[in-house]
Amino acid sequence: MNCSAIDLKAFVVGELGRQEQTAVEDHVRACPGCHAELERLNFTRSALTMLEDEEIPRRIAFVSDRVFEPRWWQTMWRSGQAMGFASAALLAVAILAHGFVRPLAPVSGSSVDTAKIEQRVEAQVAARLNTVIVKAVNDAQTKQAADFAKVLNATETRLELQRQSDLATVQQAAEYYRKQLARFEVASNQGPAQ
Amino acid sequence: MIFREVEDRDLIASATRGHVEAYNVLVSRWEKRIFNYLLRLVRQREDAFDLSQDVFLKAYQNLKKLDDPAKFPAWLFRIAHNEAYSLLRKNRPEGELTVEPKMAESSGGLFPIEMTLAVRGALAKLSDDQREAVLLKVYQGFKFEEMAEILSCPVSTVKSRLYTALDLLKQTLAPVNIGGAE
Numbered sequence: 304m305n306c307s308a309i310d311l312k313a314f315v316v317g318e319l320g321r322q323e324q325t326a327v328e329d330h331v332r333a334c335p336g337c338h339a340e341l342e343r344l345n346f347t348r349s350a351l352t353m354l355e356d357e358e359i360p361r362r363i364a365f366v367s368d369r370v371f372e373p374r375w376w377q378t379m380w381r382s383g384q385a386m387g388f389a390s391a392a393l394l395a396v397a398i399l400a401h402g403f404v405r406p407l408a409p410v411s412g413s414s415v416d417t418a419k420i421e422q423r424v425e426a427q428v429a430a431r432l433n434t435v436i437v438k439a440v441n442d443a444q445t446k447q448a449a450d451f452a453k454v455l456n457a458t459e460t461r462l463e464l465q466r467q468s469d470l471a472t473v474q475q476a477a478e479y480y481r482k483q484l485a486r487f488e489v490a491s492n493q494g495p496a497q
Numbered sequence: 498m499i500f501r502e503v504e505d506r507d508l509i510a511s512a513t514r515g516h517v518e519a520y521n522v523l524v525s526r527w528e529k530r531i532f533n534y535l536l537r538l539v540r541q542r543e544d545a546f547d548l549s550q551d552v553f554l555k556a557y558q559n560l561k562k563l564d565d566p567a568k569f570p571a572w573l574f575r576i577a578h579n580e581a582y583s584l585l586r587k588n589r590p591e592g593e594l595t596v597e598p599k600m601a602e603s604s605g606g607l608f609p610i611e612m613t614l615a616v617r618g619a620l621a622k623l624s625d626d627q628r629e630a631v632l633l634k635v636y637q638g639f640k641f642e643e644m645a646e647i648l649s650c651p652v653s654t655v656k657s658r659l660y661t662a663l664d665l666l667k668q669t670l671a672p673v674n675i676g677g678a679e
Contacts, residue, residue, distance in 0.1 A: 312663050313656075316635065316663075318641060346670070347667045347670055350666075354617065356533045359528050359529055365524070365554075
């Protein structure tokens with residue numbers, strides 16, 4: 304391998320693969336010119352790494368801001384367990400409500416086949432119950448989506464207003480400091496009073 | 498007992514959900530590196546600190562846009578690069594390239610002061626682009642591909658800047674080189 308095919312800088316900064324590294328090492332052992340160049344590059348790199356990191360003047364930390372905190376409905380929405388529990392509770396309430404609001408009519412007469420009636424009633428109850436549950440779940444989901452959209456919209460509006468207000472404040476402050484700076488410049492150009 | 502350190506990706510996920518404390522832990526892991534990168538780029542401690550704060554604030558505000566948490570370091574340095582260049586452009590609108598080193602106010606290290614000053618002086622003689630290439634490779638250990646992402650330029654440009662910078666640094670540091678070998 305000739306010298307022009309050797310990338311000593313890539314070798315020094317650790318960008319070569321193992322095979323390429325070995326090729327460079329073999330070449331450098333046999334080539335005094337590349338050996339000297341590699342020493343200079345290694346020294347340069349070592350000198351650079353002597354510059355120590357400085358400590359940051361103050362620690363950077365952010366305080367909790369309500370704007371960024373998740374709302375109760377966001378927490379609820381993201382929690383599968385909570386959603387499952389809410390759905391089960393809704394289902395139970397629907398069953399109970401159905402039982403109280405629509406009691407079964409009493410059956411009179413002793414000649415009636417009660418088994419058949421019970422079977423029919425159970426089928427009807429099951430069908431109605433199913434309808435009610437589906438409706439209740441759909442209603443709940445629709446309401447939740449509407450609430451979510453409403454809250455999201457309100458939050459976006461509030462944030463936009465806040466942003467505009469902050470922007471106005473910053474612009475005022477910038478204008479103030481520009482004027483102050485201009486004043487200082489004028490004062491420094493005039494020099495001390497005689 | 499199995500001890501598992503909380504990884505950056507966990508902190509990022511938690512911070513994305515709005516947990517500021519998780520983000521503060523993430524900041525504490527990266528603030529020194531970001532500060533030193535900016536300090537060597539803009540060469541003013543106050544500017545570097547102000548920029549560091551801006552970088553972490555912007556990172557928090559845009560954390561949801563980070564698709565792959567594994568790319569957080571390069572993404573964070575990309576923000577830092579943008580902030581630093583925004584300041585450098587503002588301070589040097591006429592295309593002024595280099596200024597004299599202004600590191601006298603910074604704290605000293607454990608190594609000989611002459612060497613530290615020589616390195617600072619040599620870095621200060623580089624153009625901003627060349628110096629940044631050295632900072633990202635030598636001090637931050639990024640790969641060429643990551644540097645290309647951070648700097649928004651091809652890998653060939655990254656290599657060109659770094660190699661030119663290494664040649665210049667080698668020449669500048671020659672008086673203190675091993676036996677002055679040339």
